[in-house]
Amino acid sequence: MKKYAYNEITFLQFVFIINNMTVSIGFLALPRVLAEQAGTDGWITLILGWLLTVAASLIVVQVMKRCPDGTLLDLLTRLWGKWAGKAGAVLLALYFFYYGYVGLVYTILILKTWLLPMTPAYLIMLLLLIPTYMITRNGVRILGRYAELILFISLWIPFVYMLPLKEVNWLYLLPVLKEGWKPILTGVPTLFYYNIGFATTFILYPLLKDKRKASAALTLSSTLTMLSYLFVTLACFVYFSPDEITEFNEPGIFVLKAIEFKYIERIEVTFIAFYLLIFSMSWIPLMYLTSYCTSWMARKQDHRSHLRVVMLLLGIGTFFFMPTDDQSDLMAEILGHIGFGLEYIFPVCFLLFLWVYDYVKRRVSL
């Protein structure tokens, strides 16, 4: 019997959850990060990073194939027993919580810089948590629908970035490979932070309706991620001079700042207010996954009570401590390292282990 039948998500919902989650926090700042690393050749770095991400996510699917009706936690339990599962649940819960927290902090800081400089951070946090709770308490299916909705109502964003198109200078992109391959390759590791998120497959995999399409879904989602990154990166690279782009924290916002219409100025304000919806995808799924992991550990079907605790913790925590922008950057960097370990390295090691395990088992049974 299928354990998760009541909560299945479709192919597209799965794609959008992962894609939105990944793109949301990287979209605005990524062009600057790439320019710092590899100059205007940064877009090549992006493509290399995409290849690695596709490879890593395919490996995740291979791992999950071993246990089509359960999450990674079920798989761990089956392999090593109850305590391994619980340890895994704690680690994953911490990871997802941290990931979501980084997203929340970043969002609040952006909001404070651009929209609400006077409003205290804990208030913004509270205001953000209310809709978060309302969506998250309903489980994965609602989450999937939310992700779908967000993607479809964000489709106008590319068109906004095309508005300054007549002021751009394509010469900035030339020559390609101006400093050779070295800066491009050294830039790849920084990209891991901007591509993580596919580890959610560890939990979402059993909920996917058609599991044969899991590989296709992950490939599609990282390709979508890559294309949106490539788009905003090129838009910024041809708009800003390579000598100035590293001066802006979020070049993605500054591009919009210079757009003028006759009756509306400071387009970026409306944009950020709207972009908040996309930002929300950087913590809403993760808050769900966190409470899912902890309730799994407590052998509870209903994740809501745990979710309430997490929300409360965030609300009260922010009242006492709110990271500064430097701390937020540092947290993001640490998340990049942890994410690299958990989403790129761990699946490879785990898959190798599974192969060896199978091999040994077969030999023994012979």
Place this chain on the structure above:
Amino acid sequence: MRTRLLKLTFIVLFVFTAGCSDRMDIEDVTIPLLTGYDLDQHDRLLTYTKIPVFSKDAKKKSHEIGVVSRTLRESRQREDEYAPGLFQGRKILVVLLSKRLLQHENWFTLMDVYFRDAKNSITSRIAMYDGPLSEVIYLNPADQPFLPILLRGMIETKSRRSETVKTSMQELHRQMLEKGITPYIAEIMLENQEVKLKGSALLDHQGRYVLSLGYQETVLLQILQNQADKPASLTLSIPGEPKHGLLHLNKLSFNTGKTKTKIKTAYRQGKFRFDLNVDMSIWLTERLFPYDMRKKRKELENTIAGQMQKEFETLIGKIKRKRIDPFGFGLNARAYEYNAFKKAEDRWGEVFGESDIHVQVQVKIGSKGAMR
């Protein structure tokens, strides 16, 4: 029990999460439409602002404030002392800079507040005034519109015809930081107590004022930059046509249609070489001498091309002598001769001044107008 808890939660949220800290009533706001920066005799920073006054009792509809301060943000506090509301930088239409300020290098660093404080607008237009700013700021002529509106309108409409440059704060940031180009801004002047647009002012890499261009030269500059995509009007003398006494009857005017400048970049023997190919399609708007267009159209095209080429060469020579590159040929140099440019990028103006530039002009008369 459940509903009561829910109600309680709602009440608590309503009371404690009202996000009104950033509320700003329009009555409490003072909106400067123009700011100007100048230096006084002791080289202290002077800041001027012009504010519209929305009051029935005020006879004069604008208010001017001038204060001395060390930085721009500090000047905002000093100005607040004179105004009924709080200053909001988001509606500044024009930023005026005096030539005296522009003679100091690195003045652009002062503008940091425009970018760092996200509430400021970075679309305000930049213009230079040659002389003490107080002359223009306190002028308030009876027959000209409110100065910020006047200047903004001047810059908007004239830049559409390429007669001045539309440099916004953001654009200036790019030009200041980009190593392959030197900045250019609009220039205004006072003539018989009337504000007048002069053309453009060219700055060097450090932002120091170097050269002024008249309106026709500004058109030529923008043709070479490949930015004159909207029709611009030019008037030329045609050699060989006689002058009749006092009247200049050897003149011919035309509007440029599609102009396309192709730039070929090369680097040989330690020198950059730019081959410019200007392709213009024009339509005549004025011809003050008789001419047989049907037979000698080609000839006229060649004469105009020759005259244009001369004008371009004079302009390029004038600019090269000043060791600046407002054309942005440095971008082409970087794109096509990266290694050579990389070595020269920190003194690009000088290197550009020593480069060889060759201009070729092709003119095609698309239409001779409504007359034979």
